[in-house]
Amino acid sequence: HLFKTQHIVREQIMKLNKHRRGFNAFKKIKEKAAKEWEKWSDSDSSFDASASDASSDVVSDEYDISNSDADDKDKYEVFEEWLEDNGARFQDLEICEYDDPQAEKKGKDSNCRGVHARKSIPKATVCATIPIECLITAIMGKEECPIGKKLRNSSVHISDSVYLAIYVLWDRKNPHSFHAPYYKVMPQNLDNFPIAWSEQELAKHLEGSTVLDIIAERKQSFSREYNEICAALPEFPERCGSYDDFLWAIMQVTSRNFCLTIDGSMTNVLIPYVDMLNHKLPEETAWTFDSSRQAVTLTTLQKLPMGSQIFDSYGVKSNQRYFCNYGFSVETDNMDQNEVSIVLPKSGKHTLTVNTWSANSLFNKLRQESRSSSSKKKKGYDDAYYGSSQPESIASERKAVRFMMYTIAQRLNEFPTTLKQDRKDLKDLKKYPLYGNARNAKIQVKGEKEILYYYVSWARVALACLDAIQQEDNAGYKELLKDMQLHELPNEVQVYCNDTLGALRTTKKKKTPSSRPWESPHTDSTANSTNSFVSNSVYSDWDNESISSTYDDESISMASSYRQPKRVERSTRKQRSSRRF
Numbered sequence: 001h002l003f004k005t006q007h008i009v010r011e012q013i014m015k016l017n018k019h020r021r022g023f024n025a026f027k028k029i030k031e032k033a034a035k036e037w038e039k040w041s042d043s044d045s046s047f048d049a050s051a052s053d054a055s056s057d058v059v060s061d062e063y064d065i066s067n068s069d070a071d072d073k074d075k076y077e078v079f080e081e082w083l084e085d086n087g088a089r090f091q092d093l094e095i096c097e098y099d100d101p102q103a104e105k106k107g108k109d110s111n112c113r114g115v116h117a118r119k120s121i122p123k124a125t126v127c128a129t130i131p132i133e134c135l136i137t138a139i140m141g142k143e144e145c146p147i148g149k150k151l152r153n154s155s156v157h158i159s160d161s162v163y164l165a166i167y168v169l170w171d172r173k174n175p176h177s178f179h180a181p182y183y184k185v186m187p188q189n190l191d192n193f194p195i196a197w198s199e200q201e202l203a204k205h206l207e208g209s210t211v212l213d214i215i216a217e218r219k220q221s222f223s224r225e226y227n228e229i230c231a232a233l234p235e236f237p238e239r240c241g242s243y244d245d246f247l248w249a250i251m252q253v254t255s256r257n258f259c260l261t262i263d264g265s266m267t268n269v270l271i272p273y274v275d276m277l278n279h280k281l282p283e284e285t286a287w288t289f290d291s292s293r294q295a296v297t298l299t300t301l302q303k304l305p306m307g308s309q310i311f312d313s314y315g316v317k318s319n320q321r322y323f324c325n326y327g328f329s330v331e332t333d334n335m336d337q338n339e340v341s342i343v344l345p346k347s348g349k350h351t352l353t354v355n356t357w358s359a360n361s362l363f364n365k366l367r368q369e370s371r372s373s374s375s376k377k378k379k380g381y382d383d384a385y386y387g388s389s390q391p392e393s394i395a396s397e398r399k400a401v402r403f404m405m406y407t408i409a410q411r412l413n414e415f416p417t418t419l420k421q422d423r424k425d426l427k428d429l430k431k432y433p434l435y436g437n438a439r440n441a442k443i444q445v446k447g448e449k450e451i452l453y454y455y456v457s458w459a460r461v462a463l464a465c466l467d468a469i470q471q472e473d474n475a476g477y478k479e480l481l482k483d484m485q486l487h488e489l490p491n492e493v494q495v496y497c498n499d500t501l502g503a504l505r506t507t508k509k510k511k512t513p514s515s516r517p518w519e520s521p522h523t524d525s526t527a528n529s530t531n532s533f534v535s536n537s538v539y540s541d542w543d544n545e546s547i548s549s550t551y552d553d554e555s556i557s558m559a560s561s562y563r564q565p566k567r568v569e570r571s572t573r574k575q576r577s578s579r580r581f
Contacts, residue, residue, distance in 0.1 A: 075184045082181040083134060083273060087295070090128040090273060092118050093310065100435070111187045112435055114278050114309045121304040127285070128274060128298035135296065136179060136270040137262065141167035147233065147240060154232040158225065160268045164257060165249035166229075168270075169240040182272045186252055192327035192437060193251050195219065205441035208415035209448060210341040214324055222247055255326045260289045260296070271296050274312070279326070283313030318353070319447050328435070329443035331426075335454060338447030342411050344369050352451050359492050362455070363400065363500075367391060370399040394470050394504050398463070405459045408452045415445065419453060422446040458493050465497045469505050477505070 076095045083090070093115050100110035121127055141148040141163030147170050148163050172183045190196035194206070195215050206212050226246045230236050240246070256275040257268045274287055274296060283301060290297045304310055314326065318339045323329045330337055339353045347365045352358060391397035417425075425432055425442055432439040461484070468477040484494050 075181075079181045079185045079272070083130070086134055087131040088129060088134060088273065092121055092125075092127050093273075094118050095273075095276060096309075098435075108189055108191065109187075111189070111192055113276060115273075115276050116309050117304045117306055120306045121300055123300055123303050125300045126297050127300055127304075127310070129290075129293065129295045130271055130273055130298075131293075131295045132262070132289075134179075134182075134272050136164065136167060136171075136182075138164045138167075138268040139265070141165075145170050147236065150233055151229065156228050156232045158229070161253050161257060162225065162250070164268050164270065165246070165253045166240060168252065169245055169249045173239070173241075179272075182270075185276075186256075190248060190251055190327075192440070193255075194324060194327070194437075194441070195251065196247070197437070201437070205438055206445065209441075209445050210339075211320060211324060211444060213341070214320070218324070222250060258287065262289050263291070274298055277310055277312035279314040279322070279328075279330075280311035281313055281316065284311045287312070319444055323440060323444045327440070329440040329447075331443050335447070335450050338451050340411075340448035340451045342407055342452075344407065352455060354451065354454060354490070354492075356492050356495075359458075359496070362404070363496075366400040366404050367396065370396070370403040390503060391500065394466055397501070397504065398466050401459045401462045401466070405456060408456055408459075412449065412452055415449065417445075419446065419449040422449065454490075458496075461489070461493060461497060462501065465501045466504075469501060474505075 076097070080090075080095070096114055096116050097110055098112040098114070100112045117127075138160035141160075142152055143149070145163075145167045148166055151158065151163075151166070168183070171177050171179060174180075177183070194202065194211060195218055197205075202212060202215065223243065226243050241249075253268070253270070256270055258271055258275070259266060260269050261267075262269070271287070277285065277298075284304065286299050286301055287296060288299075289295075300310075314322070317325075317337070319329050319337045320339055322337075335354045339351055341349050341351050343349050344365055346369050350362060350365060352362065391400070422442055422445060426439065426446070432442055461480075465477060465480055468474075468480060481494070481498055484497065
């Protein structure tokens with residue numbers, strides 16, 4: 001009896017090892033086999049042949065996956081059978097579930113899975129076809145869902161994404177729902193989405209991050225939307241669910257929905273199976289709605305080797321959007337995917353990114369911020385936030401650049417750790433495991449700091465150029481521009497120093513003394529010798545890495561050197577106002 005039990009289990013192991021997605025079913029078989037062993041070991045060891053044959057038949061029926069009940073089947077197997085029964089085709093693909101230590105600690109199902117190739121797939125191959133009957137569209141939420149119909153006739157205005165979420169909430173309460181197998185493979189928890197984290201988790205992992213403001217705004221928006229719906233339809237909580245259910249559905253739609261044109265109408269849609277592809281750039285596949293097939297097709301854009309994971313592109317977005325909308329961060333040295341917000345006294349919040357538009361907008365706002373309230377305003381100057389406003393003088397541009405350094409130094413002080421420490425932490429895979437919340441948050445925070453250091457490095461180069469222009473050191477200025485090309489500084493920095501600051505070379509303006517910490521009238525102490533400044537410090541920030549990690553400690557001293565003056569007695573205030581910072 002024991003031998004036959006082991007033999008049956010061994011056969012099932014061989015079958016399940018062919019499919020990585022069968023690991024969960026394999027665990028169930030091991031648990032059942034262990035229970036069977038305990039029963040046998042506790043009973044009398046003597047048994048007759050007929051009993052052995054009978055028990056082996058029972059064991060065979062119990063452990064044969066192909067003959068088991070639907071409850072014993074793996075949820076992905078049931079999901080794939082449902083799709084195939086309704087005309088879907090994806091014979092060259094398979095769903096694989098990965099280890100998720102974070103979920104295992106909490107006793108929850110893994111949220112880590114992906115789609116892999118069963119065999120080598122050539123380029124330009126339609127590897128998946130999902131018929132229209134299996135899709136869930138926002139139109140269904142408006143026209144087929146009774147809750148959606150009532151909301152359309154009410155005074156509540158909601159987006160197509162919310163109609164889609166409402167349909168999912170309403171339909172999944174139906175035990176005989178056509179899409180029930182699809183709902184079961186959706187992540188049942190929001191542990192990887194920062195909007196669902198506790199206040200302690202947010203404070204621990206995201207202190208100082210711009211994401212905290214975004215999460216707070218979203219929570220208020222979703223809560224307000226849910227309350228408006230409940231006010232218009234008091235039966236909504238009973239028929240669709242609580243606020244937690246509503247948040248779950250909203251995040252499922254946010255992270256999974258596609259925008260497709262179906263029969264001439266553009267709509268938000270959930271595409272079973274295709275929405276399980278993880279993100280990667282550049283894209284490896286392309287999806288579209290094929291009117292002739294009345295189905296969504298997934299086509300390969302390159303050859304995919306056997307066993308490799310198949311990726312989709314969620315679009316070129318910032319890490320902030322990936323993190324908030326999808327629950328992951330892209331670990332890359334490309335700063336184009338990062339962004340961070342700073343607050344300017346007059347203009348309010350401004351988002352910093354590495355692109356020309358953001359830089360122009362920032363410098364135009366900085367020029368306005370650093371101007372004295374008593375200075376004469378030029379017509380249209382204050383409103384030129386998004387144009388190509390030129391600096392008024394060397395002194396005014398120096399004020400703007402130093403004000404940027406001062407503002408960023410204050411922003412950096414809001415983080416509890418330095419950029420250097422963040423980079424060191426990410427090398428520790430035990431403390432920050434792959435795909436874990438702590439790691440995703442650390443990547444996000446690191447990216448924000450990299451943007452801040454990018455603009456600090458820009459300001460250092462700009463001050464060196466301004467010093468050369470003010471001293472009429474044409475040779476030194478040209479050498480600076482030449483070294484920028486040699487060190488391959490970002491194009492935005494070179495254009496600013498060559499064109500924007502170059503226009504000041506023929507302009508001679510008097511220095512304007514000021515008491516504000518970012519408006520020091522003297523030349524930067526690090527630029528007494530332009531040539532030595534060029535060779536030793538300015539360009540080192542862009543060598544090897546985007547921003548040198550050794551610059552972290554310097555930010556601390558920079559922040560202290562540009563700190564706001566303390567309040568002093570009235571008798572000494574006049575004398576204090578002329579002190580250099």
